[in-house]
Amino acid sequence: MSRRLIPSSPATNWRACMLTLAGAWLIDAAGPVAAESTGHAEHPRSTEAGRTLLAQYQCGSCHTIPGVAGAQGIAAGTLEGFGRRSYIAGRLAxxxxxxxxxxxxxxxxxxxxxxxxxxxxxxxxxxxxxxLMTLR
Known part of the structure:
Protein backbone atom coordinates (compact mmCIF):
# COMPACT_ATOMS: atom_id res chain seq x y z
CA MET A 1 0.00 0.00 0.00
CA SER A 2 1.49 3.30 -1.01
CA ARG A 3 -0.58 5.50 1.29
CA ARG A 4 0.71 6.35 4.73
CA LEU A 5 -2.03 5.58 7.26
CA ILE A 6 -0.65 7.46 10.23
CA PRO A 7 0.71 10.97 10.06
CA SER A 8 4.36 11.76 10.70
CA SER A 9 3.39 15.00 12.43
CA PRO A 10 -0.06 15.18 14.04
CA ALA A 11 -0.25 18.96 13.75
CA THR A 12 0.52 19.13 10.04
CA ASN A 13 -0.53 15.80 8.58
CA TRP A 14 -3.48 14.49 10.59
CA ARG A 15 -6.11 16.19 8.44
CA ALA A 16 -4.42 15.04 5.22
CA CYS A 17 -4.22 11.51 6.58
CA MET A 18 -7.91 11.44 7.51
CA LEU A 19 -8.89 12.84 4.11
CA THR A 20 -6.81 10.15 2.39
CA LEU A 21 -8.41 7.41 4.46
CA ALA A 22 -11.89 8.88 3.97
CA GLY A 23 -11.34 8.97 0.22
CA ALA A 24 -10.18 5.36 0.24
CA TRP A 25 -13.24 4.40 2.29
CA LEU A 26 -15.59 6.13 -0.15
CA ILE A 27 -14.04 4.17 -3.00
CA ASP A 28 -14.33 0.91 -1.05
CA ALA A 29 -17.92 1.62 0.02
CA ALA A 30 -19.14 0.86 -3.48
CA GLY A 31 -17.64 -2.64 -3.34
CA PRO A 32 -19.20 -5.85 -2.06
CA VAL A 33 -17.43 -5.79 1.33
CA ALA A 34 -18.45 -2.29 2.46
CA ALA A 35 -19.38 -1.87 6.10
CA GLU A 36 -23.01 -1.75 7.14
CA SER A 37 -22.58 1.81 8.38
CA THR A 38 -22.46 2.98 4.75
CA GLY A 39 -25.88 1.53 4.06
CA HIS A 40 -24.39 -1.19 1.85
CA ALA A 41 -24.84 -4.81 2.86
CA GLU A 42 -21.90 -7.11 3.45
CA HIS A 43 -21.42 -9.82 0.86
CA PRO A 44 -22.22 -13.05 2.79
CA ARG A 45 -19.46 -15.09 1.11
CA SER A 46 -16.89 -12.39 1.92
CA THR A 47 -17.81 -12.28 5.59
CA GLU A 48 -17.89 -16.08 5.84
CA ALA A 49 -14.49 -16.26 4.14
CA GLY A 50 -13.20 -13.65 6.59
CA ARG A 51 -14.45 -15.67 9.55
CA THR A 52 -12.73 -18.77 8.16
CA LEU A 53 -9.47 -16.87 7.62
CA LEU A 54 -9.50 -15.50 11.18
CA ALA A 55 -9.59 -19.11 12.37
CA GLN A 56 -6.98 -20.23 9.82
CA TYR A 57 -4.49 -17.54 10.87
CA GLN A 58 -5.21 -18.43 14.51
CA CYS A 59 -6.18 -14.90 15.50
CA GLY A 60 -8.18 -16.47 18.33
CA SER A 61 -4.94 -17.53 20.01
CA CYS A 62 -4.69 -13.96 21.30
CA HIS A 63 -8.16 -12.48 20.70
CA THR A 64 -11.68 -13.49 21.61
CA ILE A 65 -13.62 -13.23 18.34
CA PRO A 66 -17.38 -13.80 18.35
CA GLY A 67 -18.48 -16.29 15.72
CA VAL A 68 -15.01 -17.79 15.23
CA ALA A 69 -14.76 -21.31 16.65
CA GLY A 70 -12.14 -21.63 19.36
CA ALA A 71 -11.28 -17.91 19.32
CA GLN A 72 -11.16 -17.38 23.08
CA GLY A 73 -7.72 -15.80 23.48
CA ILE A 74 -7.08 -13.42 26.36
CA ALA A 75 -3.56 -12.19 25.54
CA ALA A 76 -5.01 -9.33 23.46
CA GLY A 77 -8.29 -7.45 23.58
CA THR A 78 -11.59 -8.98 22.60
CA LEU A 79 -12.81 -8.11 19.12
CA GLU A 80 -16.44 -8.19 20.23
CA GLY A 81 -18.22 -5.12 18.86
CA PHE A 82 -15.22 -4.26 16.71
CA GLY A 83 -17.36 -2.77 13.93
CA ARG A 84 -18.66 -0.12 16.36
CA ARG A 85 -15.21 1.05 17.42
CA SER A 86 -13.85 4.38 16.26
CA TYR A 87 -10.18 3.41 16.29
CA ILE A 88 -7.85 0.51 15.61
CA ALA A 89 -5.18 0.21 18.32
CA GLY A 90 -6.31 3.60 19.62
CA ARG A 91 -4.61 5.34 16.69
CA LEU A 92 -6.08 4.52 13.27
CA ALA A 93 -9.56 5.33 12.01
CA LEU A 132 -14.61 -7.86 11.79
CA MET A 133 -16.64 -4.87 10.62
CA THR A 134 -19.84 -6.95 11.00
CA LEU A 135 -19.17 -7.41 14.72
CA ARG A 136 -21.53 -4.88 16.21
Missing part, protein backbone atom coordinates in the same frame (compact mmCIF):
# COMPACT_ATOMS: atom_id res chain seq x y z
CA UNK A 94 -11.58 2.11 12.06
CA UNK A 95 -12.32 1.81 8.35
CA UNK A 96 -11.83 -1.25 6.14
CA UNK A 97 -8.69 -0.04 4.30
CA UNK A 98 -6.92 0.87 7.52
CA UNK A 99 -8.02 -2.37 9.20
CA UNK A 100 -6.76 -4.49 6.28
CA UNK A 101 -3.44 -2.61 6.34
CA UNK A 102 -3.23 -3.17 10.11
CA UNK A 103 -3.84 -6.91 9.72
CA UNK A 104 -1.11 -7.17 7.06
CA UNK A 105 1.60 -5.06 8.73
CA UNK A 106 0.71 -3.71 12.18
CA UNK A 107 4.32 -2.76 13.04
CA UNK A 108 4.54 -0.48 10.00
CA UNK A 109 1.52 1.48 11.22
CA UNK A 110 2.15 1.51 14.97
CA UNK A 111 5.81 0.69 15.68
CA UNK A 112 6.24 -1.26 18.88
CA UNK A 113 2.71 -2.66 18.94
CA UNK A 114 2.35 -6.14 20.41
CA UNK A 115 0.35 -7.25 17.35
CA UNK A 116 2.62 -9.43 15.18
CA UNK A 117 2.62 -9.66 11.41
CA UNK A 118 1.13 -13.06 10.65
CA UNK A 119 1.94 -13.28 6.95
CA UNK A 120 -1.58 -12.32 5.90
CA UNK A 121 -1.99 -11.34 2.25
CA UNK A 122 -3.78 -8.11 1.34
CA UNK A 123 -6.67 -10.09 -0.19
CA UNK A 124 -7.08 -12.22 2.95
CA UNK A 125 -6.83 -9.14 5.17
CA UNK A 126 -9.66 -7.45 3.27
CA UNK A 127 -11.89 -10.46 3.85
CA UNK A 128 -10.91 -10.61 7.52
CA UNK A 129 -11.63 -6.89 7.88
CA UNK A 130 -15.03 -7.38 6.23
CA UNK A 131 -15.95 -9.94 8.89
Missing amino acids: NIPDALAAWIVAPQSLVPGTAMPAMGVSQADAQLMAAY
Whole structure:
Protein backbone atom coordinates (compact mmCIF):
# COMPACT_ATOMS: atom_id res chain seq x y z
CA MET A 1 0.00 0.00 0.00
CA SER A 2 1.49 3.30 -1.01
CA ARG A 3 -0.58 5.50 1.29
CA ARG A 4 0.71 6.35 4.73
CA LEU A 5 -2.03 5.58 7.26
CA ILE A 6 -0.65 7.46 10.23
CA PRO A 7 0.71 10.97 10.06
CA SER A 8 4.36 11.76 10.70
CA SER A 9 3.39 15.00 12.43
CA PRO A 10 -0.06 15.18 14.04
CA ALA A 11 -0.25 18.96 13.75
CA THR A 12 0.52 19.13 10.04
CA ASN A 13 -0.53 15.80 8.58
CA TRP A 14 -3.48 14.49 10.59
CA ARG A 15 -6.11 16.19 8.44
CA ALA A 16 -4.42 15.04 5.22
CA CYS A 17 -4.22 11.51 6.58
CA MET A 18 -7.91 11.44 7.51
CA LEU A 19 -8.89 12.84 4.11
CA THR A 20 -6.81 10.15 2.39
CA LEU A 21 -8.41 7.41 4.46
CA ALA A 22 -11.89 8.88 3.97
CA GLY A 23 -11.34 8.97 0.22
CA ALA A 24 -10.18 5.36 0.24
CA TRP A 25 -13.24 4.40 2.29
CA LEU A 26 -15.59 6.13 -0.15
CA ILE A 27 -14.04 4.17 -3.00
CA ASP A 28 -14.33 0.91 -1.05
CA ALA A 29 -17.92 1.62 0.02
CA ALA A 30 -19.14 0.86 -3.48
CA GLY A 31 -17.64 -2.64 -3.34
CA PRO A 32 -19.20 -5.85 -2.06
CA VAL A 33 -17.43 -5.79 1.33
CA ALA A 34 -18.45 -2.29 2.46
CA ALA A 35 -19.38 -1.87 6.10
CA GLU A 36 -23.01 -1.75 7.14
CA SER A 37 -22.58 1.81 8.38
CA THR A 38 -22.46 2.98 4.75
CA GLY A 39 -25.88 1.53 4.06
CA HIS A 40 -24.39 -1.19 1.85
CA ALA A 41 -24.84 -4.81 2.86
CA GLU A 42 -21.90 -7.11 3.45
CA HIS A 43 -21.42 -9.82 0.86
CA PRO A 44 -22.22 -13.05 2.79
CA ARG A 45 -19.46 -15.09 1.11
CA SER A 46 -16.89 -12.39 1.92
CA THR A 47 -17.81 -12.28 5.59
CA GLU A 48 -17.89 -16.08 5.84
CA ALA A 49 -14.49 -16.26 4.14
CA GLY A 50 -13.20 -13.65 6.59
CA ARG A 51 -14.45 -15.67 9.55
CA THR A 52 -12.73 -18.77 8.16
CA LEU A 53 -9.47 -16.87 7.62
CA LEU A 54 -9.50 -15.50 11.18
CA ALA A 55 -9.59 -19.11 12.37
CA GLN A 56 -6.98 -20.23 9.82
CA TYR A 57 -4.49 -17.54 10.87
CA GLN A 58 -5.21 -18.43 14.51
CA CYS A 59 -6.18 -14.90 15.50
CA GLY A 60 -8.18 -16.47 18.33
CA SER A 61 -4.94 -17.53 20.01
CA CYS A 62 -4.69 -13.96 21.30
CA HIS A 63 -8.16 -12.48 20.70
CA THR A 64 -11.68 -13.49 21.61
CA ILE A 65 -13.62 -13.23 18.34
CA PRO A 66 -17.38 -13.80 18.35
CA GLY A 67 -18.48 -16.29 15.72
CA VAL A 68 -15.01 -17.79 15.23
CA ALA A 69 -14.76 -21.31 16.65
CA GLY A 70 -12.14 -21.63 19.36
CA ALA A 71 -11.28 -17.91 19.32
CA GLN A 72 -11.16 -17.38 23.08
CA GLY A 73 -7.72 -15.80 23.48
CA ILE A 74 -7.08 -13.42 26.36
CA ALA A 75 -3.56 -12.19 25.54
CA ALA A 76 -5.01 -9.33 23.46
CA GLY A 77 -8.29 -7.45 23.58
CA THR A 78 -11.59 -8.98 22.60
CA LEU A 79 -12.81 -8.11 19.12
CA GLU A 80 -16.44 -8.19 20.23
CA GLY A 81 -18.22 -5.12 18.86
CA PHE A 82 -15.22 -4.26 16.71
CA GLY A 83 -17.36 -2.77 13.93
CA ARG A 84 -18.66 -0.12 16.36
CA ARG A 85 -15.21 1.05 17.42
CA SER A 86 -13.85 4.38 16.26
CA TYR A 87 -10.18 3.41 16.29
CA ILE A 88 -7.85 0.51 15.61
CA ALA A 89 -5.18 0.21 18.32
CA GLY A 90 -6.31 3.60 19.62
CA ARG A 91 -4.61 5.34 16.69
CA LEU A 92 -6.08 4.52 13.27
CA ALA A 93 -9.56 5.33 12.01
CA ASN A 94 -11.58 2.11 12.06
CA ILE A 95 -12.32 1.81 8.35
CA PRO A 96 -11.83 -1.25 6.14
CA ASP A 97 -8.69 -0.04 4.30
CA ALA A 98 -6.92 0.87 7.52
CA LEU A 99 -8.02 -2.37 9.20
CA ALA A 100 -6.76 -4.49 6.28
CA ALA A 101 -3.44 -2.61 6.34
CA TRP A 102 -3.23 -3.17 10.11
CA ILE A 103 -3.84 -6.91 9.72
CA VAL A 104 -1.11 -7.17 7.06
CA ALA A 105 1.60 -5.06 8.73
CA PRO A 106 0.71 -3.71 12.18
CA GLN A 107 4.32 -2.76 13.04
CA SER A 108 4.54 -0.48 10.00
CA LEU A 109 1.52 1.48 11.22
CA VAL A 110 2.15 1.51 14.97
CA PRO A 111 5.81 0.69 15.68
CA GLY A 112 6.24 -1.26 18.88
CA THR A 113 2.71 -2.66 18.94
CA ALA A 114 2.35 -6.14 20.41
CA MET A 115 0.35 -7.25 17.35
CA PRO A 116 2.62 -9.43 15.18
CA ALA A 117 2.62 -9.66 11.41
CA MET A 118 1.13 -13.06 10.65
CA GLY A 119 1.94 -13.28 6.95
CA VAL A 120 -1.58 -12.32 5.90
CA SER A 121 -1.99 -11.34 2.25
CA GLN A 122 -3.78 -8.11 1.34
CA ALA A 123 -6.67 -10.09 -0.19
CA ASP A 124 -7.08 -12.22 2.95
CA ALA A 125 -6.83 -9.14 5.17
CA GLN A 126 -9.66 -7.45 3.27
CA LEU A 127 -11.89 -10.46 3.85
CA MET A 128 -10.91 -10.61 7.52
CA ALA A 129 -11.63 -6.89 7.88
CA ALA A 130 -15.03 -7.38 6.23
CA TYR A 131 -15.95 -9.94 8.89
CA LEU A 132 -14.61 -7.86 11.79
CA MET A 133 -16.64 -4.87 10.62
CA THR A 134 -19.84 -6.95 11.00
CA LEU A 135 -19.17 -7.41 14.72
CA ARG A 136 -21.53 -4.88 16.21
